Amino acid sequence: MPANSAAENALGTIGTVCWTIQLVPQIWKSWRTKSTEGLSEWLVLLWGASGPFLGVYAIVENLNIPLIVQPQLFGVLAYVSWAQCQYYGRKRSKWAVLAMCVALMAVSAGFEAGMVYAVKPAYNSGNIRPVQFFGIFSSVLIALALLPQYWEIYKYKEVVGLSIVFITVDMAGGVFSDLSLAFKEEFDIIAGVTYSIVVVMDGVVLICALILNPMAERRRKRMAEGNGLDDLVVPGNEASQGADTPQRQEGPRVTGTATEGQEVGRVFVSDGHAARDDVEQGLA
Numbered sequence: 001m002p003a004n005s006a007a008e009n010a011l012g013t014i015g016t017v018c019w020t021i022q023l024v025p026q027i028w029k030s031w032r033t034k035s036t037e038g039l040s041e042w043l044v045l046l047w048g049a050s051g052p053f054l055g056v057y058a059i060v061e062n063l064n065i066p067l068i069v070q071p072q073l074f075g076v077l078a079y080v081s082w083a084q085c086q087y088y089g090r091k092r093s094k095w096a097v098l099a100m101c102v103a104l105m106a107v108s109a110g111f112e113a114g115m116v117y118a119v120k121p122a123y124n125s126g127n128i129r130p131v132q133f134f135g136i137f138s139s140v141l142i143a144l145a146l147l148p149q150y151w152e153i154y155k156y157k158e159v160v161g162l163s164i165v166f167i168t169v170d171m172a173g174g175v176f177s178d179l180s181l182a183f184k185e186e187f188d189i190i191a192g193v194t195y196s197i198v199v200v201m202d203g204v205v206l207i208c209a210l211i212l213n214p215m216a217e218r219r220r221k222r223m224a225e226g227n228g229l230d231d232l233v234v235p236g237n238e239a240s241q242g243a244d245t246p247q248r249q250e251g252p253r254v255t256g257t258a259t260e261g262q263e264v265g266r267v268f269v270s271d272g273h274a275a276r277d278d279v280e281q282g283l284a
Helices: 007-019 024-034 041-060 065-089 094-124 129-156 164-182 191-230
Strands: 269-270 273-276
Touching: 007 024, 007 065, 007 164, 024 065, 024 164, 041 065, 041 094, 041 129, 041 191, 065 094, 065 164, 094 129, 129 191, 164 191
Parallel strands: none
Antiparallel strands: 269 273
């Protein structure tokens, strides 16, 4: 495909916009629900850590400007989401979480700046292995980061805690970033592999959500229906009725002595309600 810098930058910009806002729905969801249950803190922590490595690679390789900006924004938003995991999930104090988040960002920024200056002389002299290491290692981190999230999905038997909008936008960012590389003079294989890994592994999460979430919803409905039957007072099964069962209605208590052949406490079940016989007649 012929090189086209305009198409390269346009597609790269769209990919960057997607990866700029991708974590915003997740951050919003966690803030709105005040919970990060189901979201792996290792996912967002490792994604944040991958930002400086991918940033070094993008700067030294002189990729288009949007693809250079993207890792920086990606890392910052990932660390913010990680901070939410500490605040809502681990119940750390607000100031402790803020200090931890700022420290992580400062260390990452310093590491990236230092590595750019350390690697660039070798790259300019024709040694590309150091910069390739940063590109490959960022790909490894991005891929490994989703493994703990897969465990969360397995543990809950559904996709919970994750914003589906976040995963969809993240996947779209990978697609557009891949397309932008196709219009570069020389296709960057390492960057392409990194973006493609994101697309494939995000796709797995979406497939899990499409398959597992409806199954989990049906399980909950069956359990709710089962609990509804248990709420009825069934003859010979009163002992199994929990004292803390919601919406349980106790019948009137019967006192006195029944005559021979008289049925005491007989229960009729009709229209979902239990009605106790009035057996007080004939009691002494």
